[in-house]
Amino acid sequence: MRLALLGAPGSGKGTQAKLVERSFGWPQISTGDIFRKEISNGTEIGKEAARLMDQGMLVPDEVVNAIVRKRLSAEDVKIGFVLDGYPRTVPQAEALDASGLGPELVVQLSIDKDELIARIGGRLTCSLCGSMFHATAHPPREAGSCDRCGGSLKRREDDGPETVLRRLEVYERQTAPLVGYYDQKGVLVELRTGTAGPEEVFQELASLLKSRAPGWTWQKKKA
Numbered sequence: 001m002r003l004a005l006l007g008a009p010g011s012g013k014g015t016q017a018k019l020v021e022r023s024f025g026w027p028q029i030s031t032g033d034i035f036r037k038e039i040s041n042g043t044e045i046g047k048e049a050a051r052l053m054d055q056g057m058l059v060p061d062e063v064v065n066a067i068v069r070k071r072l073s074a075e076d077v078k079i080g081f082v083l084d085g086y087p088r089t090v091p092q093a094e095a096l097d098a099s100g101l102g103p104e105l106v107v108q109l110s111i112d113k114d115e116l117i118a119r120i121g122g123r124l125t126c127s128l129c130g131s132m133f134h135a136t137a138h139p140p141r142e143a144g145s146c147d148r149c150g151g152s153l154k155r156r157e158d159d160g161p162e163t164v165l166r167r168l169e170v171y172e173r174q175t176a177p178l179v180g181y182y183d184q185k186g187v188l189v190e191l192r193t194g195t196a197g198p199e200e201v202f203q204e205l206a207s208l209l210k211s212r213a214p215g216w217t218w219q220k221k222k223a
Helices: 013-024 031-041 044-054 061-071 075-079 090-098 113-121 161-175 177-185 198-212
Strands: 002-006 028-030 081-084 105-110 123-126 132-134 188-192
Touching (some): 002 013, 013 028, 013 081, 013 132, 028 031, 031 044, 031 061, 061 090, 105 177, 105 198, 113 161, 161 177, 177 188, 188 198
Parallel strands (some): 002 105, 028 081
Antiparallel strands (some): 123 132
């Protein structure tokens, strides 16, 4: 399946994409992770992406589209993939459709703004593997250490209060129109997460995926 997850920053896209990858075997395609790798490697794209992301701004469509096309040409996505953080604008969605790799199903993760801000404020990300935790809702077993790989957990610079508000404003202006775009195509499903935990949300998401394609063979990924 070609699956895309939509939702404001903090809605749980990254967490759910990782759970889908782990359970169904479809690679998670995260533009955020790709750019953070570029930033870590000190590339020119990484430097420009860091400047924009620290201000809560979006990276230009042409740069994002090129990076995603390169990633979707890899062999491991032939069984399907789950897009996390892409597309973020209607032009990006149109470019993806034009490539023949548009999503067959788009799940919108909906959550109230106040809950979003609370979630993002306590979010912790592993500096090595990218696994995500939360100071109160999903704390690691050992403070400051990733459960999966032992890497150090940090709050991302773009999760600061002022940057979060700018990111939400950018989302409403540039990304929210994707809901109408995919709704018109008949591939959009809304999933309200509320205060449910990640595993609860995933159970509902997994049921939705299986109901959409009951004959598929799930390829559960080994831990």
